Amino acid sequence: MRTSHHTLLPIAILLFIALAVMPATAFYNPNTGRWLNRDPIEEEDGPNVSLCAHNNLINRIDPFGLWTTGVHHKIIDDWLVDPIWDRYPWRCCERIPVRRLLKEGSDQIDGVGNHSGDFFAAQATQNAHQHAMRSPGDDVSVAEAKYRQFIQNTLNEARRLSDRARQLTCTYAPESLVYSAVTKIGNAFHAISDNMSPAHSGFQLWSGSWEPTTVTDHVRQENMTAYPTYKLQLVSTVDGELLSYLNYVLAIQVR
Amino acid sequence: MNKWIVTLGVAAVAAALVAVLNQKPGTTPKVFQRPTLDSLINIHGSPEEGLKLCGKSFRRVRGSPPYFLHVTNTSLLLFAYEPFKGTRMLVVCDTNDCSFREIPLGESVFGNQIGDWSPTKGQLGDIVESGSSNRLVLLSKGFRYLERSVLDLESETLRVVEVQSERDKFLLDIWTNPAPKTR
Numbered sequence: 152m153r154t155s156h157h158t159l160l161p162i163a164i165l166l167f168i169a170l171a172v173m174p175a176t177a178f179y180n181p182n183t184g185r186w187l188n189r190d191p192i193e194e195e196d197g198p199n200v201s202l203c204a205h206n207n208l209i210n211r212i213d214p215f216g217l218w219t220t221g222v223h224h225k226i227i228d229d230w231l232v233d234p235i236w237d238r239y240p241w242r243c244c245e246r247i248p249v250r251r252l253l254k255e256g257s258d259q260i261d262g263v264g265n266h267s268g269d270f271f272a273a274q275a276t277q278n279a280h281q282h283a284m285r286s287p288g289d290d291v292s293v294a295e296a297k298y299r300q301f302i303q304n305t306l307n308e309a310r311r312l313s314d315r316a317r318q319l320t321c322t323y324a325p326e327s328l329v330y331s332a333v334t335k336i337g338n339a340f341h342a343i344s345d346n347m348s349p350a351h352s353g354f355q356l357w358s359g360s361w362e363p364t365t366v367t368d369h370v371r372q373e374n375m376t377a378y379p380t381y382k383l384q385l386v387s388t389v390d391g392e393l394l395s396y397l398n399y400v401l402a403i404q405v406r
Numbered sequence: 407m408n409k410w411i412v413t414l415g416v417a418a419v420a421a422a423l424v425a426v427l428n429q430k431p432g433t434t435p436k437v438f439q440r441p442t443l444d445s446l447i448n449i450h451g452s453p454e455e456g457l458k459l460c461g462k463s464f465r466r467v468r469g470s471p472p473y474f475l476h477v478t479n480t481s482l483l484l485f486a487y488e489p490f491k492g493t494r495m496l497v498v499c500d501t502n503d504c505s506f507r508e509i510p511l512g513e514s515v516f517g518n519q520i521g522d523w524s525p526t527k528g529q530l531g532d533i534v535e536s537g538s539s540n541r542l543v544l545l546s547k548g549f550r551y552l553e554r555s556v557l558d559l560e561s562e563t564l565r566v567v568e569v570q571s572e573r574d575k576f577l578l579d580i581w582t583n584p585a586p587k588t589r
Contacts, residue, residue, distance in 0.1 A: 219450060219451070219452040220444065220450055220451055220452045221452030221455075222452070225470075228518055229518075229519065229522075229530065229548065229549060230549055231549075232515055232518075232546075232548030232549055232550070232551035233515075233548075233550070233551045233571045233572075233573050234513055234515060235571070235573045236573075261450045262448070262450070263444055263448050263450050263451055264444065267444065267447065267448055270448055270450075376470075376471050378470060379470045379471075379521060379522045379524075379525035379526065380525045382470075382522055382525065382526055382530060383526045383529055383530060386530070386549045387549075390549065390550075
């Protein structure tokens with residue numbers, strides 16, 4: 152008995168060393184375009200452990216998958232590429248950090264970053280429409296109507312704030328209203344980009360469940376790998392829906 | 407008996423250590439993820455994406471998987487990362503000798519869209535357009551934005567040589583904006 156413990160010791164040490172020196176997760180082989188590591192949930196999701204949503208992200212729907220914060224931010228960076236959007240010239244010698252404010256507005260809807268304290272409120276079922284989903288008791292048409300209303304309300308509020316900002320002299324620090332207006336556009340951006348998620352089509356039900364399997368599935372599907380395929384469609388849609396509002400909000404004079 | 411087993415164990419550990427330490431660092435970039443505070447406490451938070459190459463790790467790489475570009479007919483690899491928040495660096499690695507050169511990206515937008523060229527079928531993304539032994543022409547094709555820059559590998563500098571943007575860079579309000587109405 153004693154001898155077997157001693158035999159196990161070096162094996163345990165070797166195992167520890169092997170684990171310690173093993174590089175972190177997710178190795179990607181650029182030549183084959185495949186992930187080298189197996190799906191961490193193993194065969195639970197089907198026999199091929201190297202696929203994501205069975206390599207069919209359009210039709211295989213993640214119950215409540217959303218773009219991660221990193222992807223939301225990248226959509227903004229990929230939409231507004233010109234560095235001028237980091238310091239957009241406005242009145243009163245102000246340079247508006249448009250991209251940062253849009254990200255802030257997007258984070259607010261998800262309850263992440265500076266808004267982590269509001270995470271559960273942000274993800275509550277009654278706010279499902281802000282993520283292009285439907286809450287229990289709502290059918291798809293109601294969820295869609297709430298979603299559209301939410302976008303319209305935030306964009307109208309953005310316009311109202313910027314109108315007010317244009318009426319004020321620099322003494323009253325009107326730029327703070329423009330900051331808020333751009334953040335509101337970030338709120339709308341979040342809903343629109345969530346609606347474009349391959350995991351969202353059709354205003355799926357968000358039951359508010361934090362059941363571990365669902366969460367694991369959610370986390371597994373939310374990554375940067377799926378994004379580039381949808382990038383062009385996403386960026387074009389966001390641009391089509393929001394650029395005119397952004398131009399209006401940032402305009403020094405409305406013609 | 408016990409002494410013999412302990413000696414054998416120690417020898418095995420020593421052999422494993424020597425093997426690990428003598429391991430040649432991999433010249434194929436490997437993507438790794440590190441959890442961030444946000445990703446640990448919040449399922450919507452993103453982990454940090456990084457690249458490990460030639461035994462060096464680079465955190466917060468820019469772009470999309472696989473996060474790097476091969477320079478055709480050379481042993482060079484390019485990628486961009488953020489050593490500090492808001493500071494972007496372009497890394498040129500010669501995989502022949504595992505040497506690295508880091509060049510500040512400054513105002514250039516190159517690097518943010520590495521990995522996006524093929525999935526968007528060349529409509530958006532960053533590529534190495536052409537190159538010689540010491541100069542590379544880099545193209546960043548963004549939405550409503552195009553930038554071409556020249557990377558001089560000898561002087562280790564990056565110069566933006568062409569920008570096409572729909573935004574008016576000289577939108578200054580000093581002359582165009584009349585005094586707004588007072589409250």
